[in-house]
Amino acid sequence: MKRIGVLTSGGDSPGMNAAIRAVVRSSIYHGAEVIGIERGYQGLIEGKTIPLQxxxxxxxxxxxxxxLHTARSEAFKTKEGQETAVSVLRQNGIEGLVVIGGDGSYRGAHVLSQLGVATIGLPGTIDNDIACTDFTIGFDTAVNTVIDAVDKIRDTATSHERTYVIEVMGRHAGDIALWAGVAAGAETILIPEAPADLDRLIEKLQRGIERGKKHSIILVAEGAGKGFDIGQSIQQKTGWETRVTVLGHIQRGGSPTAFDRLLASRMGAMAVDLLMKGESGKAVGIQGGVLRAHAFEQVVTTLRKADLSLYSLASLLSI
Structure with a gap:
């Protein structure tokens, strides 16, 4: 294989640049040229390519x-868009493609592999919602960003003796809220995988107040409810002074942690190794500390489940 392409698609995540770097340098080490494709699948359709040294x-x-920037593409969802993408790859002499992104990016990569393009995927998303991998690139950084924010909010919650509701990302997966909540000592964690009853939540907070607790932190994944709605309901039902913070896109930014840099570097190098060996239609993941490759079809059709034992631990530790 003499020319490899690389693109990032969907939502950005810390560590994507580390993965790009690993793909580029591993490819050059193996004697292949590298072509960067800007703005994901939309940029591919439009022929937005640049050589990477x-x-x-x-x-x-x-x-x-x-x-490489990123974008979402409605055009790529059509047959015409997909055929145009393949044509652009052929015109540029790109024999193999590394796609860095989440579930939607994987589905697009799966289509390209079925159309004859040697394609390997890397899990780049802060949500940690990709099957067949314990961790996705960017998740660890996002969790640490949330922990830092919760630590700061707790200071003012303690000072003013208030209940704080903090909404974090996670429409379908609650891993950010779950991991950050346990690590930051949140009193309550709400995730889409384990719907919570608001009255029971209030009862738990009330027990804390009865034993002398002056403040509470409630961490909620956006898929489990809107922070402002939950905060308003708590205040209306109890009369407690409640404040809401929505962390939003701050979770996607920032310098990646050492864990994410290492993970991205290892995965990027493995993606190139797989292409050099003639592999295609596979996604790189890490399980039990070991890098493994699984077929796109298996990854995109398998629902990744949250570790509810961690959810139980959170409940135990926040009594």
Whole structure:
């Protein structure tokens, strides 16, 4: 394989640049040229390609976001768009493609592999909602960002003796709320995988007040409810002074943690190794600390479940 393409698609995540760097440098080490495709599948359809050299990826391992930029593409969902994408790859002599992104990006990569393009996927998403991998690139950084925010909010919650509701990302997966909630000592964690009853939540908070607790932190994944609605309901039912913070896109930014840099680097190098061996239609993941590759079809049709034992632990520790 003499020419490899790389693109980032969907929502950005810290560590994507580290993955791009690994793909570029591993490809060049193996004697292949690298073509960067800007703005994901939309950029692929539009032929937005740039050559990437060793120097092109210098000093990016510590940067959040993606130097290739990213976008969502309605055009790529059509047969015409997909055929155009394949044509652009052929015209540019790109024999193999590394796609870095989440579930939707994987589905697109699966289509390209079925159309004859050698394609490998890397899990780039803060939500940690991809099957066949314990961790996705960017998840660890997002969790640490939330922990830092919760620690700061707890200071003012303690000072003013208030209940704080903090909404974090996670429309369909509650891993960010779950992991950050346990690590930050949140009194209550709400995730879409384990719907909670608001009255029982209030009863739990009331027990805390009765034993002398002056403040509470409620961490809620956006898929489990809107922070402002939950905060308003608690205040109306109890009369407690309640404040709401929505962390939003701050969770996607920032310099990636050491864990995410290492994970992205290992996965990027493995993606190139797989292409060099003639593999296609596979997604790289990590399970039990070991990198493994699974077929796209298996990954996109398998529902990744939250670790509810961690949810039970959170309940136990917050009595």
């Amino acid at each position: 060793l120097g092109s990826v210098g000093d990016i391992i510590h940067r959040g976001g993606t130097i």
